[in-house]
Amino acid sequence: MIYSKQRELLVSQLRRYRGHPTADVLYASVRSENPTISLATVYRNLNQLVDSGIVMRISVPGQADRFDDKNDGHQHMLCTECGGITDIPASALPDVCGTVSDNTGLHVSACNMIFYGLCKACEKKSQKNN
Amino acid sequence: MIYSKQRELLVSQLRRYRGHPTADVLYASVRSENPTISLATVYRNLNQLVDSGIVMRISVPGQADRFDDKNDGHQHMLCTECGGITDIPASALPDVCGTVSDNTGLHVSACNMIFYGLCKACEKKSQKNN
DNA sequence: CTCTGTGCAAAACTTTTGCATAGCC
DNA sequence: GGCTATGCAAAAGTTTTGCACAGAG
Numbered sequence: 055m056i057y058s059k060q061r062e063l064l065v066s067q068l069r070r071y072r073g074h075p076t077a078d079v080l081y082a083s084v085r086s087e088n089p090t091i092s093l094a095t096v097y098r099n100l101n102q103l104v105d106s107g108i109v110m111r112i113s114v115p116g117q118a119d120r121f122d123d124k125n126d127g128h129q130h131m132l133c134t135e136c137g138g139i140t141d142i143p144a145s146a147l148p149d150v151c152g153t154v155s156d157n158t159g160l161h162v163s164a165c166n167m168i169f170y171g172l173c174k175a176c177e178k179k180s181q182k183n184n
Numbered sequence: 185m186i187y188s189k190q191r192e193l194l195v196s197q198l199r200r201y202r203g204h205p206t207a208d209v210l211y212a213s214v215r216s217e218n219p220t221i222s223l224a225t226v227y228r229n230l231n232q233l234v235d236s237g238i239v240m241r242i243s244v245p246g247q248a249d250r251f252d253d254k255n256d257g258h259q260h261m262l263c264t265e266c267g268g269i270t271d272i273p274a275s276a277l278p279d280v281c282g283t284v285s286d287n288t289g290l291h292v293s294a295c296n297m298i299f300y301g302l303c304k305a306c307e308k309k310s311q312k313n314n
Numbered sequence: 315c316t317c318t319g320t321g322c323a324a325a326a327c328t329t330t331t332g333c334a335t336a337g338c339c
Numbered sequence: 340g341g342c343t344a345t346g347c348a349a350a351a352g353t354t355t356t357g358c359a360c361a362g363a364g
Binding site: 055056057058060061090091092093094095098099116 | 317318319320321322323329
């Protein structure tokens, strides 16, 4: 993978966002600094970065993929109220792959999870309203 | 939800498949018995059935959704070799939601998982080749 | 100089939607 | 008869691809 300005810009914008942006949002963001970059380039680079393990893809069923620049095994929760994404650190997760491997005899190498629940902010709001 | 032939046919075809078919495959299958049914109807009915808890949606990142007629909390493993889907029974899974809730203080209500690994058949094959 | 990445536009693919009609209750 | 489901076609949304050109090594 040879160097490219576009990819560097993409990664720097991705790091800037804490909000787990979609390709779309990243595209807009990168475009504000480089108005001629194309959406195809954003997708191509994101795919490469995911393949190289530099970037993590968050697939939310029924929605566009989101991206995150860390790859430490953390997972994500989608707030059922506001649609925002909260990080679930790896340390809060049980060893699901290991458990499943032990219990089934299958060789499970990886697992994608997406949790659904209430984020801190929405939980606070719902408590106030009661 | 009033009765409809199409929905009945759809469910019966879904039950017939063990292979966790996509909407596409189901459409073809249903069409062989009722050539005028439309793809929109398949999608509409699948969505309804998922909402009613009769059918389970399996979201595989980057692929079309698949469907399964049971709703007992089991999850799925995608074989990295052949692309097939293996059921992971609920009894083989740890209580991920509970663990995450306990460890984070968040209210996690549900979780979608997709595992990646080798299915029995592909595991056998790879052992033979060694 | 060669090979990889980019830009543009078009295509591919999955899923949803509008509207008139047919079918259930 | 009223209300829901269907069929058809078109649209929407996300992601990929073909091709000619520009840029990195």
